[in-house]
Amino acid sequence: MTDQPTNEPNPGLSSSGMSDTGIAHLEGPLVSTGPVEPEPPSRWRVAMNEIMGGSIMISILSIVLAMVAGAILIAVTDKTVQATAGYFFAKPGDMLNAVWLAVSGAYSSLFQGSVYNFRREGFLNGIKPFMDTLNFATPLIMAGLGIGLGFRVGLFNIGGRGQMLIAIAIAGWIGFALDLPAGIHMIVAVIGGLIGGALWGGIVGLLKAKTGAHEVITTIMLNFVAFYLVSFLLRTPGALQAPGSNNPKSPPMKDTVVFPPLFGERYSVNLGLVFAIIAVIIVWWILERSSLGFKFKAVGYNPNAARVAGINVGAMFIWSMVISGALVGLAGVSQILGTVTTGFSSGIDAGIGFDAITVALLGRSKPWGIFWAAILFGAFKAGGYAMQAAQGIPIDIVLVVQSMIVLFIAAPPLVRAVFHLPTPGVFRKRTKIEAV
């Protein structure tokens, strides 16, 4: 093997909990006994090493790297930069100035569109962008929790889109077709959405447990099935289509079912955020404090060992997919009862199911990590629209930056190489041997 580094043991191992395999576990002890270290590093060096090369540092630097890549894209496609590049060697200052103007203009409008707008009068108006950020983050938190929970069990749920659409179809139908008292109506719709998502996720878990069908394939396929199913229902009178309309669109939600705004009509933030925070706490409790969560994680680390230990692995697959699907379904519910209450079409999921994958990866599948990652991505979304409106930079750049963040986070050795950071795994391995 020519492309494997020989001086440091398994660079990828310390990084991601998911990519390690049976082979990696087998190789672990062989590698760690190999090199004989001359003397143990001081405690201070270990601590610095952990901070500089640890996962939080990698996350921050990944975001920095991705923003730099985004800046390059913005600069390259900027018209003034292109014009001044023609005479770069005659007057380099012109081009550098143009680059600075393009990039700083873009990122300042990104900030003003997502956190605080200095041009508006007073704090209450200025903070509105941050409220938009929270609103964009709400479904990302819920769906990200669902995907992240799947990751902890070793399942890769790409079916966010399908689970959201089925949840939306059920909750939406309850929302416009039934007549119930205000509070109860909302709760019934939320429960209906949870059931819809859980059902669509549960199919995947069931297939995986009973036939071994790979969840990546079945979730992708079920996304399309759900999309066509909901498209069909949306254009069928008597199902989800608005009466008297020819468009494939549902009627608006009734007032009794819509999530009320949290901080007054001025801001878009609604009750969905409370649901999201409750979901974070519940998922944290399940994973860290319940025996079900313990079994989930055991299956995620090593399904064979879990089976030997008496855990019903198939049941864990089914239950984790049911919970995962329900959480993703909740994101769909918050979309139609909180954000788009005027009726939905088949594009209502708005790519949240896929964004949630990147959110879960950035949050390292931990509930609070996902919470902050979702707020960051919500900020990108809110700011991206502002950037598109103010600077004419297509919102697609947000996709580029988001995916680059995840790529860099997934490969800590790459980020360490770029910034010449130490590898904490080297020290961690050594201290482990000493402990033994």
Added chain:
Amino acid sequence: MSAVSQTSGAGADKIVLEKAFVKNWKAPISFGVVTIVALLLFVLNGREGTSSFKLTADATAIQLPVIQLPTVATGIVITVLLAGLTAYSAYRVQTERKTPLWIVAIFAFLFLVGFLAWAGAGASIPVYGLLLGTVALSAPLIFGALGGVISERSGVVNIAIEGQMLAGAFVSAMVATLTGNAFAGLFGAMVAGMLVSFVLAAFAIKYLVDQIIVGVVLNVLVLGLTSFFYSTIMTANPQMFNQPARFPRIEIPVLSQIPIIGPLLFQQTIIIYIMYVTVFVVWYGLFHTRWGLRVRSVGEHPQAADTVGIKVGVTRFWNVSLAGAVAGMGGAYFTLGSVGAFNKEMTAGAGFIALAAVIFGQWDPLKATMAALLFGFATNLQSVLGVIGSPVPSEFMLMLPYVVTILAVAGFVGKSRAPAADGKPYIK
């Protein structure tokens, strides 16, 4: 596969091995379900009238007669035949024999004829147009599926087919417009697909990142990049960047005169001919050359391959890159072969259908090609039935490939087994 041939070779020295046969009732059960569907649709819910199958296009020199079938009678005959095949399949399982592929093929064909007759009652079914559209819709799927087969046979899961195709479509449109040469565009598409593969391979093989994660993220990255450049560069100046020269149709002298098949297969653009060659080369290469043996060995048992001196990482890296180039050509088909310009998100999930074709085709280039053709046919059938007024909602026809794939991975349609080391990084 090689293990089977070895045991049969070892049987020469008179050792009779005890054989265990697991009765697998999945085939007869699936047949039975389809037969019941046929009974419900064709017989109990039969539609009056005659169905006419139009075999040739109006413009061709040799005209075949239009086949006229009475709809209800056809439905009854076909349902009886389907029931017979189901019974035969059940009999074979009872006597401990498998249901061979040709029975499945006949069964599927009969059901299809019955379905077409039923759906097109009182109308003319353009069989020729149906098949011609199938070739057009399947071409990118076949390229994508071949890319998937090469990559996964070498042990790297290729979820990034969609990204490779989209990158290929974008770059081919751009290069073909800038150079004014469609072949340069095709080459550009291959390079673009390869670049996406380089990232996939580097992260999967060197940094040992979960291959599915890299694939999914790469799809998003390519989607973002192409949409960004489309919105900033291409729409600003479409004459300069997004009006690619398209491939002309080439008639192959003698072969194109064959009725039905001739115009269908041999009056196509060069990219379709390249597709024929690619399918053959990938199949022959994988199973009859040293290259193929190496690819399959690093995908099935990398440790064994490493022991005999094959460089696992290097082999995987270059074959993932090759897979990207092949999938990239599928992307070029969108811009240079059919649509003629790049659009945002123009592959629209074709890469995922190609992935489904890889799995449904059991990681075999020929079977994956067949699966891609089937998916292309289902998509085209939906639009043709929409024109002649089908009783089945088009969404359910569009759903069909995905449902079939789910059944395939769940083991109802044949056994689908991935290469043993597929998706597992090799750590020496």
